[in-house]
Amino acid sequence: MRSERSLAPYLLFMPTLIYLAVFLVYPLLKALFMVITPEEGTGYTLANIYAVLSDSTFWEALKNTILLAAVIIPLQVFLALMLALFVNTKFRGYMTIVYLITIPLALSDVSAALMSYNIFSPSGYINKILLNLNLIKHPIYFFGFNATTSEFWVIVITEVWRATPLVFIILLAGLQMIGREYFEAADVFGFTKFQKFIYITLPLLKPSLQSALLLRTLFAFQIFGVVWLLAGRDIPILAGETFYQQTELQQYHIAAVYGFVIALISILISWVYLTFLKSAKEV
């Protein structure tokens, strides 16, 4: 590590800082400006914010986004923990399973949504299988504006399939960092497997669990592609409404308010998480 007083590191960092100032900070400020100025005309106004807050679709979108997150995240964390614990027993050929589990990591939400549609659509695999087993006479319609409940659960399944691997890989990395000596000591004291899990694995896995939770929560509030493709606006969500206001209605300033709500929620989540983590470290 070089520590001589030189300008080199600053010069090396300069292009990045300039770029982020132009393409991150400036657009953010512009978005803030859009929130507090009218679509047409001059001056400052709270009308955009008022328009969004008094729109029942906004509250529905907020509710759906939170509801999806509340169902999806616990499922993902639970399943990922089970998968990581299973893989971490390091049976023969476990790396193959790790590769298989991580395949969806690199898949886009668009791809995953279409894979899901392929399974649940009227001429999809589930319907074909059930028809061939004579369990149903007519295909089940999982999609459509009068099937929002089944749409909701198809979205949950798709997101669990697609994003559990992300949690899995964080937890697996966390598990692999736990030293064997803890378990050897536990053996000396005659701990059962369950006791080892509760008193050793879980506490030592806490940092990984926390960062997995933070990431998943941040991403969950930005959920877009899967919902947009599978349910459209049958199930309004925050990012979907941002998109709708921007591209269909071309209400750029209203869209900016929606975008800001997502950003504020993200900052709030990060802040809660960081203070939570900090206090946990001090203990």
Added chain:
Amino acid sequence: MDKEKIKSLLTFLIAGMISLWFLTPIIFITLSAFATSKDYYNPNYIIPRHYTFSHFYKLFFTLSAGHATLISLSVAALTILLSFLLGVPAGYALSRYKFKGKNTLKLTVLSTRMFPLMILAIPLLIIFMQIGISDTLWGIVLAHTTMVLPFVILITSSIFAGVDIAFEEAALIFGLSRSKAFFKITLPLALPGLAASAIFAFIMSWNEVFVASILTLQNRTLPAQILSTAMDSPDYYKFTAGFIMAVPALVFIFFARRYLVSLWGISLK
């Protein structure tokens, strides 16, 4: 002995179920992407019996998927180029120098990830309209670079940290200049890791759909094109498109599998 056997049989069964859960959707979409439409819509065939390339052919040459794929590939390539030009020096500075404000800079880079792309896309569209690059691939490249840059900096800094500084110092002793030492010694040693992070950046850009959809109308990337047209197209086009989107991901996992855990480990910190 028997207990051992039962245990390994159980492990085998669970591993099999996990594989099925993760592979089935991919196998199914592959079958549907190549199935003839007659077989796909025939409720009596669960597994299609006749396969064809015609959906691919039509998507690519008659419909706009060819153009969109080309744009997606160009956007991803240019995003990698730009984000590496900007990010590799910054990552190198983080790994090799001690300097005042280093932690602040690192935190700044990290904190940019708190801002969702949704909030960036809207003002960027207006800015790009003002400077005349709306609906061009350059607009998407600039936005994607903002998204990818923090990852590139963090990943490359940890890759450079993994290259022993002693090699570089030895080169300096033998009279190479600092920049020559970097290009002749450190860079070649860091190359495999950098290649893996380039693929990572490629996937991020290739998959990104929200910003790309907002910034373009005519010159859409593949996911943006799929988002706006797929649900009004016949089913078999949906699955062919979904399959085309998935192929780079599958290739990526295959080639970057050795780096998988560490890459995501770094990017998720």
